[in-house]
Amino acid sequence: MQNTSPFKPVRDQVTTIREDGSRRFLYPADAPGRFDRARRAAALALIAVYLLLPWVKVGGYPAVFLDVAHRRFHLLGLTLAAQDLWLLFFLISGLGFGLFFVTALLGRIWCGWACPQTVFLDHVFRRVERWIEGDAVKRQLLARAPWTPSKILRRAAKQAIYLLLAAAITHLFLAYFVSIPSVWAMMRDAPTKNWGAFVFIAAATGVIYFNFAWFREQLCIVICPYGRLQSALTDDHTLVIGYDWARGEPRGKPGSPGAGDCVACERCVSVCPTGIDIRQGLQLECIGCAACIDACDEVMARLGRKPGLVRYDSLAGLSGRPRRRIRPRMVVYGVLLVIGASVAGWSASGIRPAMLTATRMVGAPYYVDGGTVRNQFLVRLVNKRSEKVTLNLSVRGLPAAATVRGLEAPVEIAPMGEEVRPLIVQVPRAQSALAIVFEVVASDAAGSFRLSRAMEFLGPEAAPDSPNSHEPGPRSL
């Protein structure tokens, strides 16, 4: 087996940064195996989700459409307006607790299986590279080779495809914010007509191209904070990728006396996309891609040895101790996650396509006209959807003798518009009290939702004709 990694990773330095600060480019070898296949399937499924979300419509809108221009956010049929953005608290804290929980249980499963950086790099951009330039050995030879027409052609083709892929990813990303038809319309227009979008696309394409063509694992090692959180979020019982030291050491050729199972073939190093040696233990560079497991299992199978010299296990399991799945931190993270998710679900179910508020009109809190007490309110209705809505207004909880004016006609509200209606309530003085709590109710003409708001009808202390009244008199007349 040809060794494609003429370097020896050490824990004191980052393999991909040489002593002089220059970059050491990696040529990770192919590692076919069960994890490679499973990871590819997961990646293709995730890419399909990314591609389809802006196209598939749920409830009349794309499944995910973060309409920033109109401040309307459509998520799988749920429409949130700027007024509902407090829900983001639960989304972000939920993601936080979810991350804590998953990391404590399964380590960096996210990095190796679901992170867009890994998904696009390993399963799209590296596949293109593999297809055009060949396997790891050929790629390394090509990198060292002089610039012949053949090399120029291959490199140009690779970079051109990278650019196209980066542009496709970016256009689709933009579609999440402006929707597919708008992206298509802007693509057919002159760039000057949508200058902001054009500059965004150009800049984002440049960044994504640079990231996948050149920067690659540097993002995970130097930029991304997640790897550095690893030591705070994981413990000895977290599932990680590790090397069975007891079984493998001392390393030696097959058949040599006293040797462990590791034959020092360095396959695990040559397949590593971040250039580490997994046999040196858990390191922040490890993105948990499992390539070293597939590589080692293949060698072990060929030698007729048990697979799993490098395997998914906990640090406890790798050192022969029992692995505990349930630890105090799992319970704490899990409870917080469940609480957050429940509150988020409960809050999201209360989101309505319109908003109703009511305030007391400027002026006195109440007016006394002869035998009646009058309160004046202003009902404000906001349509959060981008289609018009008609609301029927009514009140509930007032004495039967009360007269209500201002809510007779249904209110039609323009898409994302706002309407105000005066609400005048009169209650016979004999029936008025210091405060009567009532409800303003708005229901959609189609009967699909209902909004309500509790208000207080205020009045003087007691009716003037009651025998033991102190007659405080109308307050502000």
Next chain:
Amino acid sequence: MSADPNPHPTEPDVRPHVYDGIREFNNRLPNWWLFTLYATIVFWVGYWAYYEWFRVEPEGARSVELAMTRIDAAKLAATAAVNIDDKSLWAMSRNPVFVDAGRQTFEANCVACHLKSLRGKSESPTAIGPDLTDQIWIHGGDPTDLYRTVTQGVPAKGMPTWGPVLGPKRITEAVAYVLSHHKEGEPIVIDTSVSAPAK
């Protein structure tokens, strides 16, 4: 591939400080990382030249000040654009575009008290607002009086302060709609008995 120049491979280059038993290797920063530092320095030179040297655009506080002035000017222009003298209000009351827009505002906001017919208490004694179609006015019957009454309201009697709710344009239209039920020069009676504070 690259020969390691460290002459003492067993003694790694370590910084002198120790925190909680943690020591730091004296490894070199990646060149691309240093490049981002140099790039910010280059950017700073350009930024300084743009804002401080050539002053192509006003910076910081000054640009906020200018923006605030522009906003104030736009607000003032919006109020100035509304011509509220008697003559123009009468003219608007004869223009169907203004009257129709005013009717919509009136029907959304005013009918609760003044009724759809505008006749208020004259139509129904239980109505709250006075008749707006007769020649008897309580708070002045000139078009500008109407405009003022609607904008400022009569809080003591319950007429709301519509200025901040409807804005000058919609109030002008609503006044034009009310005036469309009147004739310029018709005799006006000011009823002071009603304008006295109610019981």
